Amino acid sequence: MSGPNTNYDPVEVSALDPANVDSAVQEALAAIAAAASLDDLKAVRIAHQGEKSPLALANREIGALPPSAKAEAGKRVGQARGRVGQALSARQTELEAERDERILVEERVDVTVPALRRLTGARHPIELVAQRLVDAFVGMGWEVAEGPELESEWLNFDALNLGPDHPARQMQDTFFLDPVDSGLVLRTQTSPVQIRTMLEQEPPIYIVAPGKVFRTDDLDATHTPVFHQIECLAIDKGLTMAHLRGALDAFVRIMFGEDTRTRVRANYFPFTEPSMETDFLCFACHGEETWGSAEPCRTCGGSGWIELGGSGMVNRKVLRTCGIDPDVYSGFAFGLGIERALQLRHGVQGMHEIVEGDIRFSQQFGMGA
């Protein structure tokens, strides 16, 4: 770098000549426009903006000018470098955008190939149906009660007003334990849970008791020796059959939809008096009677109604056995088979698939159908 030259003639410094500056700019702009890639542009940047570029060299000459000429030359070169710089950055943005676009195209994969690289699990639908019913009742303020599957005979039968000679006791097809005088059975119903609750808890009682029960039936399309029931028991002051019906209606709505209706009639159960049998309007045919027609409704068999299960007002004898004063408290109980609810709600035709444990059955239901 030479020192300031007082004799300097600006005309003679050709690098700062406006035409030369302009042509350097034009060359740079042309090169920038022609750069097809970020690499090209990098080379262009070095050539036209780098230390050895014409404009950089021109800029360096400004220092040698006399003060009077510096301003004008500085402005000219500065503007020129500014234009080149702008063009470079604009082109840089453009090329980066193009590159980004291209990368996205290049990185494309076929997302329809299988993605799941591990087994997916599932819950058993019996558990899911039980859970759904339980949740609905818990939501209404009821609580869940449970008891053992291997149960004392007294809790399974006697306390439920099923004495040893009761005809209904023989309908039950009970699994007895060895030795038979142990007084133990596999529970034939979830009702002993109700007895346990009434023996141990002061009214008011509002419980729902889901669970596994056992009868000596061979497995066929409608029977299984191990199945599931859910029973509800309410003991409070002033409960009537109207409350029983209200609870049953709620139960049916939860399971089969808001527009379901029930109809009720008398029946007999030792545990209850009065007793009641409930049918609900078939959700498949909406009660249209198709009996005897060419294609009777498959869900209800053509009657338009589906039997729900037994219920009634808890027998006073049972309340007394549990130490509850029947003159102060009354209550009701009802129950149904969960297998049947599952069959109805999910169109399961037989019993085998429910009990066999074929994983394809559970897997249809995921984690909460």
Place this chain on the structure above:
Amino acid sequence: MRTPLSWLAEYTDLAPGARGADVAASLVSVGLEEEDLHGGDITGPLVVGRVLELEEQVQKNGKPIRYCVVDVGQNGQMLTEGKHQEIVCGATNFEVGDLVVVVLPGAVLPGGFEISARKTYGRMSNGMICAEDEIGLGHDHEGIIVLSRLLGEERAASLSPGDDAIALLGLADETVETNVTPDRGYCFSLRGLAREYWHAQGSPEGGFRDPAAVVAPDANGDGYTVELKDDSPIDGNEGCDRYVARIVRGIDPTRQTPSWMARRLTQAGMRPISLAVDVTNYVMLAVGQPLHAFDVDRLSGSVVVRRARVGEKLTTLDDVERALNVDDLLITDGGEQPLAIAGVMGGASSEVSDTTTDVLIEAAHFDPTTVARSSRRHRLVTEASKRFERGVDPKVTAAAAQLAVDLLVEHGGGTVDPGVTDVDRTTDRVAYRLDVTEPSRIVGVDYARERVVGILRDLGCSVDEQGAGTDDRHILVTPPSWRPDLVDAPDYAEEVARIDGYNNIPSITPTPTEGRGLTHAQRARRVVADALAGFGLTEVLSYPFVAEGLADQLMLPVDDDRRQAVRLANPLSEERPLLRTSILASLVDTLRRNVARGQKDVAIYELGLVFRPGGPLGTAPIPSVATRPDADTLERLYAAVPAQPRRAGILATGQTEPAGWWGPGRAADWSDMVAAVQTVASALAVPVVVANDPGHAPWHPGRCARITLLDGTLVGHAGELHPKVVAALELPARTVAAEVDVDVLIAASAEPVQAQAFSTFPPALTDVALLVASDVAAADVESALRSGAGEALESVSLFDVYEGEHVEAGRKSLAYRLTFRATDRTLTTEEVNGFRDAAVASAASATGAVQR
């Protein structure tokens, strides 16, 4: 109970045009459940025919076939071809000239069986000569119906070929079958059902005609001697409190049961046998009183009703010799020879036969409990026992005997003895003081007093509104003799609701005051189940019944708790008499079934109870149900029920990560099972410790993890099954398994998790490679590192395990990444190195580890 509509119509007025389905619906409306509808499903032409010619040819199979020409009147081929009907018949129990029942082409028989002319045994058969079962008349398929035998010569003589046989045989009559619940024994009769149908129609005046409303003579001294000598009544109830005996002599044993009676018995599902037996059954169906007919010639002069003696035997009508029990009530001849098990079944020795001319009709009232026990003891459920068990009307006894006597005289040609025996020790029911507002309070419908009283009267109750003890609210109700079930206010409330209509009961949603929601245990079980499913396992349910040999197959040691299983007295299959003591015990069947069905990758779990008696079963007390058992009795009752812990069982085979476009898959191995248990534990935020367990069946001794809580409580085991177990149970090789005590995890997670503060300063990472002997457990090394590293240690992770040429034999290299972080500052390199060295020193002293 099967009810022919035409019979029902004798005792009550059927609604105009009512068909079987309508009658069934009416009965349902008053609480009598419909079982089935029979009959009425036959479409003609079904006509009377006379056999004109028959040509019998024995077929190659040795079976004779008859080619017949039958006169069917102006029907069939007579109309189309001008000749008599040509029919091929396989039966041989008829002759030329017999009147038979012929079904012609175009008819439809029960079961939708359409009749057409078709070639059979080489010739055209234009229809069929019918047997009883083919037209729904009975179950007989021994031969075809010969009308002179079915209806009697006299009646048959009035028939002509071509007559409509549907009307003749009552085949258009429908039969409604209802289920009779234990409280409605009276509905095991036309009398009871007619009454209920009448109630369903609103109990119109005069609409019920009681078949038992006959006049029976009072007892006189000239009757057959009967003594009631029950010296050990059950619960104070005499086994027999009424016995009516009537004798009809001089019955013509060749007389047949009239066809209408035979048809009604058949419709009701009973087989006609002989006049005397059929009459007793007919009367039983009509009024619900089981009767027994004895051959007077086989009796020695008196009947004594008593309990059986030790060692007594009786051969019953079904030809089975039965050893009698001292609780069995017997009808005996003169106090000695047993004639019948009271109310259950008669004996062969005094049975009426085809030569019997003098018949003693027994109409008695037996104690329900006595009959129920005998029926159960001898596994003998009969039409009589079903009725006595549920309670027979003690006031219908004499009327039933009278009805039978009348029928025997009318159809058997006998004469009735003037002597009448009626030993009657029954007591009248006492009136119940009913609060007339009670039905409203129980049912939730506002019943007016007059409505309550009206319904009770319709039911046959006598209601006293004036007597002592009555007032504005109370009446005295005496139930009818056929309703032993009416005892208490709820019984009457049910009757009022039933007759008024259950569908009048409104629907009011009950509103419990407050609920606690699910308990911790209930919620935790859902977490466990969901965590296992989320881990990739599929939930299944298996039966808890297992085989005796399973404990050996699982290689359980002789003294293992899991060998102490509960045994069923009456298993479904003798091959599986025990209840499972582990979930795996029954889950192996499920795995095998899936594999057998072609599933290769099976990963399943089950959550359920196992049965762990821990020793021989105790005896559960059977306290009185009159009051709440005392605390001590309840304690013993609960304690007698064996422990039933809740477990989760897991089994897997095949690949847990399947092969695919990404490359090869990964087979399920021991680590998946340990991970599953850890997943469940961490889902409940319960810290667990894993240790090698070389001796826990049924696992592989080198691939079994024992998982415990920090305090050492056993949570479960996980790993690969022992190869011998796999072989014995025929499972796929390398099947892996885990079993978790869910109750332990639930208890361990009962307290709310207390949150720990965590640092926001940057972590410092450092890696160490340690050489240890091959048999040192990684878990022990890790635990030593943790205990030496100081409070700033945040985590330890094992990222490499190496055994091989770069490490001396008998040793392995474990590479750990240690992460440190202080709560109050950024750690310096010097600090971190110090912590690491301390950790390594701890590992060195605890496990002999040497830093590489």
